[in-house]
Amino acid sequence: xxxxxxxxxxxxxxxxxxxxxxxxxxxxxxxxxxxxxxxxxxxxxxxxxxxxxxxxxxxxxxxxxxxxxxxxxxxxxxxxx
Numbered sequence: 001x002x003x004x005x006x007x008x009x010x011x012x013x014x015x016x017x018x019x020x021x022x023x024x025x026x027x028x029x030x031x032x033x034x035x036x037x038x039x040x041x042x043x044x045x046x047x048x049x050x051x052x053x054x055x056x057x058x059x060x061x062x063x064x065x066x067x068x069x070x071x072x073x074x075x076x077x078x079x080x081x
Contacts, residue, residue, distance in 0.1 A: 003039075003042065003043060003046065003048055003058070004057050004058060004060075004061040005061070006042065007035075007039055007058055007061040007062055007065065008061040008062075008064055008065040008068075009065065010035050010038065010039070010065065011035055011061075011062055011063075011064075011065025011066045011068075011069060012065045012066075012069040012072070013069060014031045014032070014034060014035050014065070014066060014069060015031070015065060015066035015067060015068060015069020015070045015071075015072075015073075016069035016070065016073045017031040017069070018031035018032060018066065018069070018070060019069065019070035019073035019074060020073055032066070035062070039058070039062070
């Protein structure tokens with residue numbers, strides 16, 4: 001459970017970054033994929049065995065963090081204009 005929270009908060013800045021890049025560019029690709037090795041290393045260091053329900057929770061946390069980061073970026077951009 002704690003790792004899912006970590007995954008969520010880790011992905012907020014990456015989602016923010018992703019929102020400000022051209023879709024499918026090098027930076028967009030990095031913003032989406034850079035957190036993955038960090039998550040895997042953290043999971044292995046904590047000794048958490050990956051089960052299907054846990055995998056689903058992690059994927060949801062990943063996309064929720066990315067989405068929130070993108071949402072924050074859009075809101076900041078809209079209020080600054």
